[in-house]
Amino acid sequence: MKSQIQxxxxxxxxxxxxxxxxxxxxxxxxxxSEIKAIPILVGKCWEPAGDxxxxxxxxxxxxxxxxxxxxxxxxxxxxRFKRIGEGMSQGSMRIDGTxxxxxxxxxxxxxxxxxxxxxxxxxxxxxxxxIVVNGNAGHYIAAAYRxxxxxxxxxxxxxxxxxxxxxxxxxxxxxxxxxGDCGDAPGFNMKAGTIIIGxxxxxxxxxxxxxxxxxxxxxxxxxxxxPTFTYNCTxxxxxxxIARGVLSKMGVQSEAGTDLLFKRYSGxxxxxxxxxxxxxA
Amino acid sequence: MLRIINGKVxxxxxxxxxxxxxxxxxxxxxxEGPLPPETEIIDAKGCxxxxxxxxxxxxxxxxxxxxGRMLCPEDSADHFRAHTEILRSGCNGVVPTTFxxxxxxxxxxxxxxxEAAVPPLKARHAHEELRDTPILDTGCYTVMGNNYLVxxxxxxxxxxxxxxxxxGVVAWLLESTRGYAVKIVNPGGVENxxxxxxxxxxxxxxxxxxxxxxMIMTGLARTAYELKLPxxxxxxxxxxGEPGNMAYTLETMKALSGxxxxxxxxxxxxxxKSKRGGFASGAVAIAEYFNNHPEFTCxxxxxxxxxxxxxxxxxxxxxxxxxxxxxxxxxxxxxxETGSGVVPIKYQPDSLVNAVQWCLGLELMLLINDPWxxxxxxxxxxxxxxxxxxxxxxxxxxxxxxxxxxxxxxPKVKEYTCLHDLTREYSLEEIAIVTRSxxxxxxxxxxxxxxxxxxxxxxxxxxxxxxxxxxxxSASYLIKDGRVVVRDGAIKESFSGRALGLELPVKGExxxxxxxxxxxxxxVAFSNYRVEEEYTPRPELIRCG
Numbered sequence: 001m002k003s004q005i006q007x008x009x010x011x012x013x014x015x016x017x018x019x020x021x022x023x024x025x026x027x028x029x030x031x032x033s034e035i036k037a038i039p040i041l042v043g044k045c046w047e048p049a050g051d052x053x054x055x056x057x058x059x060x061x062x063x064x065x066x067x068x069x070x071x072x073x074x075x076x077x078x079x080r081f082k083r084i085g086e087g088m089s090q091g092s093m094r095i096d097g098t099x100x101x102x103x104x105x106x107x108x109x110x111x112x113x114x115x116x117x118x119x120x121x122x123x124x125x126x127x128x129x130x131i132v133v134n135g136n137a138g139h140y141i142a143a144a145y146r147x148x149x150x151x152x153x154x155x156x157x158x159x160x161x162x163x164x165x166x167x168x169x170x171x172x173x174x175x176x177x178x179x180g181d182c183g184d185a186p187g188f189n190m191k192a193g194t195i196i197i198g199x200x201x202x203x204x205x206x207x208x209x210x211x212x213x214x215x216x217x218x219x220x221x222x223x224x225x226x227p228t229f230t231y232n233c234t235x236x237x238x239x240x241x242i243a244r245g246v247l248s249k250m251g252v253q254s255e256a257g258t259d260l261l262f263k264r265y266s267g268x269x270x271x272x273x274x275x276x277x278x279x280x281a
Numbered sequence: 282m283l284r285i286i287n288g289k290v291x292x293x294x295x296x297x298x299x300x301x302x303x304x305x306x307x308x309x310x311x312x313e314g315p316l317p318p319e320t321e322i323i324d325a326k327g328c329x330x331x332x333x334x335x336x337x338x339x340x341x342x343x344x345x346x347x348x349g350r351m352l353c354p355e356d357s358a359d360h361f362r363a364h365t366e367i368l369r370s371g372c373n374g375v376v377p378t379t380f381x382x383x384x385x386x387x388x389x390x391x392x393x394x395x396e397a398a399v400p401p402l403k404a405r406h407a408h409e410e411l412r413d414t415p416i417l418d419t420g421c422y423t424v425m426g427n428n429y430l431v432x433x434x435x436x437x438x439x440x441x442x443x444x445x446x447x448x449g450v451v452a453w454l455l456e457s458t459r460g461y462a463v464k465i466v467n468p469g470g471v472e473n474x475x476x477x478x479x480x481x482x483x484x485x486x487x488x489x490x491x492x493x494x495x496m497i498m499t500g501l502a503r504t505a506y507e508l509k510l511p512x513x514x515x516x517x518x519x520x521x522g523e524p525g526n527m528a529y530t531l532e533t534m535k536a537l538s539g540x541x542x543x544x545x546x547x548x549x550x551x552x553x554k555s556k557r558g559g560f561a562s563g564a565v566a567i568a569e570y571f572n573n574h575p576e577f578t579c580x581x582x583x584x585x586x587x588x589x590x591x592x593x594x595x596x597x598x599x600x601x602x603x604x605x606x607x608x609x610x611x612x613x614x615x616x617x618e619t620g621s622g623v624v625p626i627k628y629q630p631d632s633l634v635n636a637v638q639w640c641l642g643l644e645l646m647l648l649i650n651d652p653w654x655x656x657x658x659x660x661x662x663x664x665x666x667x668x669x670x671x672x673x674x675x676x677x678x679x680x681x682x683x684x685x686x687x688x689x690x691x692p693k694v695k696e697y698t699c700l701h702d703l704t705r706e707y708s709l710e711e712i713a714i715v716t717r718s719x720x721x722x723x724x725x726x727x728x729x730x731x732x733x734x735x736x737x738x739x740x741x742x743x744x745x746x747x748x749x750x751x752x753x754x755s756a757s758y759l760i761k762d763g764r765v766v767v768r769d770g771a772i773k774e775s776f777s778g779r780a781l782g783l784e785l786p787v788k789g790e791x792x793x794x795x796x797x798x799x800x801x802x803x804x805v806a807f808s809n810y811r812v813e814e815e816y817t818p819r820p821e822l823i824r825c826g
Binding site for chain 1: 352353354355356358608
């Protein structure tokens with residue numbers, strides 16, 4: 001049995017809302033009235049979700065796995081809603097509209113699809129799962145919160161628009177793909193993991209990176225790399241073919257072929273120089 | 282008025298060793314009784330009654346503590362606590378916020394607290410934070426070991442005028458900062474480091490005045506004696522945390538022998554050197570010397586495994602720690618006074634160095650025979666957070682428990698320590714001494730640390746359990762100034778405590794040339810230097826002598 005839950009925003013709140021309770025596992029197996037009672041923090045008051053959303057449940061008989069899979073659809077401008085899908089671990093959630101800060105932060109499984117723009121700290125400290133943004137994303141995507149040494153620890157984030165500054169700052173593992181451009185300092189102090197940028201990055205890519213890979217698929221209009229990065233060689237890494245295959249399975253088709261040549265730069269020398277930036281030649 | 286009945290009272294000062302006694306309280310003080318029959322009664326049946334705890338060395342307020350909080354926002358975010366009707370909100374990480382510091386100390390049964398190192402320029406900040414540390418009576422020590430005025434006074438060739446000038450500076454610093462004692466941190470060493478020079482020994486001349494660490498320590502110890510300060514110099518010697526620093530600590534003790542001194546976090550200063558140049562325990566030698574010198578007191582600085590934050594005015598030590606560990610580091614240069622550094626750290630049982638440190642602290646506590654001269658401390662938060670005191674008490678009181686921890690340490694630790702040979706277990710009375718009566722006596726607080734008539738009505742009541750960690754982790758009752766502050770481990774009332782200061786026998790005045798020097802080089806005007814009395818709204822001045 002597969003149940004589909006539909007939330008439609010009634011009105012845009014005047015003040016910020018913290019909605020970490022809106023995630024698939026909290027809705028699982030609940031009736032409409034139970035879902036309506038789920039509390040969300042509006043300003044400083046806890047209010048039932050039913051005050052803000054129209055809620056509908058549709059049961060569909062087909063099921064492709066033994067576990068009940070919950071599909072959650074949310075519709076509306078959720079710019080003021082923070083922490084949607086925070087810590088979600090299963091199921092899939094689709095949001096048609098813009099979402100606020102911290103969407104999918106600390107996520108450890110499941111799938112979050114956002115058909116709209118997102119705020120900052122998307123997928124911060126995420127451990128596993130998939131986030132797809134069909135729009136632009138804010139700053140600090142997959143980053144570590146203030147003071148923490150390690151951010152994203154696994155999973156995949158695909159952004160089909162542009163991304164803000166400090167993309168993947170301090171990430172430890174996982175994959176970020178941005179079709180468009182991104183702001184300054186992508187991969188700042190990243191510990192490991194992979195960032196692929198289809199468009200033009202801002203200044204200081206890979207500043208303080210310890211390990212990990214940043215791939216820049218567009219060689220035009222690139223800002224100068226930091227002086228702590230040194231040129232090594234031009235080659236086609238074998239993993240590019242694998243990454244391309246994985247991405248195409250997720251619906252991201254790269255125009256570049258499997259035999260694309262990359263110039264490899266290693267750095268940041270200040271941090272030991274074990275990271276790499278690959279720029280398509 | 283309040284009467285506590287049926288409790289087993291431990292009051293080492295008045296030689297009450299676990300007898301059932303009544304404690305009578307009237308108007309913030311403990312009285313002989315009898316009290317009128319309608320007096321409110323607390324039945325402490327099955328409980329242990331002790332004086333309120335006295336913390337002799339802890340970093341809870343001021344610039345570097347705040348730096349520590351700012352350096353680890355993630356720790357604060359993970360330990361957030363919302364406000365209640367009585368309590369303020371706060372964060373309870375390894376460096377708790379001010380209000381939570383007060384609440385947590387109160388829950389452990391503490392009523393008096395001393396901030397261990399306040400540079401004179403940062404004294405306002407420290408007093409502001411101490412004022413926001415509720416329930417506890419607080420005081421602070423003024424850092425003087427690298428102060429230009431102190432060093433300039435010591436540079437005076439004529440002995441009589443040197444003594445007079447030094448006394449003037451020390452009294453002036455204590456007065457203007459509203460400090461309680463003379464704190465010395467790595468005397469001369471911090472200043473030497475600022476001049477980009479190496480480590481100092483006892484007789485290394487330190488620029489710009491070419492005075493030596495020996496001159497600074499002995500000079501200040503003598504001045505503290507002449508001013509009849511209730512607490513002698515509070516000394517963090519040079520070479521903290523270096524293997525083999527035991528020899529240097531012994532030399533320092535010899536240099537100071539005959540005059541009173543408090544050696545703080547002695548664990549960090551008692552390392553022997555192994556054949557390969559690594560860390561080994563020097564507790565036996567240090568404790569032997571210490572046992573024969575009744576003029577000294579110390580606190581242990583016990584290590585607690587887990588994440589914590591090191592913060593000290595010993596900036597060079599923090600710098601080398603940062604170079605060793607990588608990661609975060611914060612440094613402050615406090616112009617003509619001292620430095621300071623903050624580095625987050627994690628003590629791990631499988632690290633040989635940390636395991637040796639852990640054993641060494643306990644060895645010192647067990648090998649120093651006189652509990653009146655060694656006190657329980659973790660140098661919060663340097664060696665561990667104060668919230669671990671119940672665990673440390675259990676480690677001291679229960680050898681089997683201690684050995685079960687010992688087994689979990691790095692296997693080579695047996696070669697470098699002697700903890701497995703020590704069978705001593707602390708009694709409840711000795712715990713009462715090392716956590717309250719002893720520190721109160723060392724600090725010269727006559728109205729605290731005991732339950733005799735005339736003492737402040739600061740009483741901690743613990744439920745009796747065989748598991749001492751459980752017993753001391755939250756007080757059944759804490760009575761502060763005769764008011765019930767904690768009941769069954771929960772805070773029931775919160776108010777500001779007193780600010781402990783000194784009533785000095787002389788008026789602190791700077792000699793003419795020193796004043797001129799100060800006005801020439803300090804960023805603060807002379808008239809603005811002094812901390813105004815508004816910063817300590819509830820002062821209690823302890824008379825010197």
